[in-house]
Amino acid sequence: MASFQKLPSGNWRVLIRAKGHKAISATFSTEKLAKAFAKEKERQLEEVKATGRTAAPKGSTVAHYIDDYLDYIQRGRTLQRSALFIYRALKKRFGKIGIERLSKSHLDSFIDDRKKEGVQGQTIAGDLSLLSSVLRYCYDSKHLDVDPDLADKARKSLKTSHKMRIKSREVECVPTQSEVDAIIAVFATMKRQQIDMPKVIRFSLYTSMRQAEICRIRIEDLDMENKTVIIRDRKHPGEKEGNDETVPLLPSAWEIIEGVVEGRTSGCIFPYNPKSVSTAFTRAKKPAGVARPVRFHDLRHKAITDFFGLGLSVPQVALMSGHRDWQTLKRYTHIKATDVHAAYNALDTKQQGAKNVDGQLALILQQLSELKSSQA
Incomplete structure (x- = not known):
């Protein structure tokens, strides 16, 4: 069914003929590759014959x-x-x-x-x-x-x-705080900049939202009482539409929202093109003296790392970031050894404080008991 020919160039040509099918011709650098191709094609042709x-x-x-x-x-x-x-x-x-x-x-x-x-x-x-x-x-x-x-x-x-x-x-x-501050400082000197990049950058750091999500959230989806916002059609590996998610806005993020909305009752909170946000961020790196290939999306990495540094749990951070599993979320975390020491010391201090409170409470209860005994 298959015939092989060595060409003057040193390559090998394979020709496969089968009844009811167009001839198949291909050229390979070695005879081994040509024979492997022919074997696979012949298998497929047999399958075609069997399956119709x-x-x-x-x-x-x-x-x-x-x-x-x-x-x-x-x-x-x-x-x-x-x-x-x-x-x-x-x-x-x-x-x-x-x-x-x-x-x-x-x-x-x-x-x-x-x-x-x-x-x-x-x-x-x-x-x-x-x-x-x-x-x-x-x-x-x-x-x-x-x-x-x-x-x-x-x-x-x-x-x-x-x-x-x-x-x-x-x-x-992952951008450092000094790099972020330098980039924000550049926008303060741009009088013609139409996008309020300092607020967009800070909002990204306080929420870990993607730039497309930031530019898509609407005033109508804010819950003023509970300080939350609904992200419509949030990115999901298995669901392309209808994946709405209510996320909390921490105090720093909510403060930005209040300043941006300023009495408006409808429309996008940040009415900007996501691509323009990304472009503006990239252009500001050079005058800011940031040589590393930091992107706007990398602010998301820093935000998630900062959330863990605050002591938020994996489920809590996942709600903020929109991740569905730890394997994906951990790619966005950049915890250092010093962070672990700091977290442990904070936890130890908290536990010691709790022990002191328990001791004080026990002492008070003992004194109350002695007072009742003396009055009796």
Whole structure:
């Protein structure tokens, strides 16, 4: 079924012919890779024969089936704009490739290019996850002769190295208080700055909210009595919509809210574009003398670390930050050895104070008992 040919360049070409299917041709750097490819393709062809799968119509491309999948999926629900944006980018990247010709080499090249652009592994994995949904749709619903796990395999191969890289970057780039103060001071000199960045920065530090959440919270969702606010459609790994969450606003954050609202009864509390907030923060770093690659999002890391420093528990911090599990939350904490000593000393002082109170109470009770005995 498969034939192999060594080319003048030293590469190996494999040609696979099967009845009822278009001939498959591919070129590899070694004979071993060519034979491995042929073995896998022959397995897939046998599966097609057994399951009744069909070849894609002539001229069918990845773009065609991305559109087909979006038409199918949006009959039951509305996709977020971010997902639609990614699908448009995937069409631009892979759109002209025949759906059955999409291969591991295409995805490897895609991953390499995205890394060169400075895109983080988690974002690349998200792109591949959406592409995987399209391939799974082609396999399960359209019964096409495609590898439904192609993008998923590429995504999983990326996962481990990505986590290690992200962890080291976050530890390095948590902003210090002096860096934050320097950046805030820069905005005090910008007379034309339309965004009140000092208040936005401080509010982020007092709440650990994401910049998109800060720019989305509304006056109507404030609870003046309980000093809380509802974050609508909060980011969630399994729920894209309807994930509303009521979070407390600590005194420092509530003080900022009162100053910003100033009698307004509706609308966004911070009516700014999240991207503009991020851009303004980044531009202020140079005049502030901050050389490290600190981002606005890194304020969230500092806020969560500060919450633990105040003595808040994991569930309490998780409510503030919106995290669903400790494994995710701990990536945002940056507790040092000195923090542990300080927390222990504070706890020890508190316990000693409690012991003193208990001793004083016991003494008072004893004196009362003696007084009653003398009166009797």
